[in-house]
Amino acid sequence: MKKLIKQKVKDLKRELVLEQASLYFEEVGFEAVTMAELAKRCGISVGALYKLFDSKDSLFYAYVEHQISILYASILEDSAGVDDFREKLQIVIEKKFEIFCSKSKIIFDPIAGDPLFFTKLSKKRENPAKLIYDYTATLFAGLRSTQALRVENDMQLSYLFHNFLLGFIDHWLQYGGDLREESKSALSLFLLGCIKE
Numbered sequence: 001m002k003k004l005i006k007q008k009v010k011d012l013k014r015e016l017v018l019e020q021a022s023l024y025f026e027e028v029g030f031e032a033v034t035m036a037e038l039a040k041r042c043g044i045s046v047g048a049l050y051k052l053f054d055s056k057d058s059l060f061y062a063y064v065e066h067q068i069s070i071l072y073a074s075i076l077e078d079s080a081g082v083d084d085f086r087e088k089l090q091i092v093i094e095k096k097f098e099i100f101c102s103k104s105k106i107i108f109d110p111i112a113g114d115p116l117f118f119t120k121l122s123k124k125r126e127n128p129a130k131l132i133y134d135y136t137a138t139l140f141a142g143l144r145s146t147q148a149l150r151v152e153n154d155m156q157l158s159y160l161f162h163n164f165l166l167g168f169i170d171h172w173l174q175y176g177g178d179l180r181e182e183s184k185s186a187l188s189l190f191l192l193g194c195i196k197e
Helices: 002-028 035-042 046-052 056-079 085-102 115-121 130-144 154-175 179-194
Strands: none
Touching (some): 002 046, 002 056, 056 085, 085 179
16 A cells, blocks of 8 residues: 555656646757756756656656647547547647647757657657557548548558648748648648548
């Protein structure tokens, strides 16, 4: 019982620190974040912070996992009661574009905004976006039950879909505009290339 209580306390501390870290990352960007400043903001020692997260990279990885879990929960909430697979894919796009628009400081960070940074960071860990990829793979499987698709592998289609969306995001990062307005055309264009006539 004592061990269980200790673990629950540690998990709660980790969650509270992660909430502060999220605000801090989004305020100043990855590059400017220091473990000492985060510890100060949380009212804990630097040593206590390192017991929860062994490095700034681990902390950022946990931040990304946390943001993805929030995104996933939001997608599921908005998709509840929706039966049409295209509509569900549209919700995924809208939520994904919304999260990028709302996290511009961290997205524009010269280090964290580099796609290779995250690839290197997650190389030895499971992809934190796996639950999103799994979810969209099930949506493509459902869509396949009503229409013939050019790609047979639903997980491959899920990866192609998310990388296609990154093209819209990358263009928005370079040239600006309203990313949210692109969500409908993004789905139409993607499906145009996927559906067999």
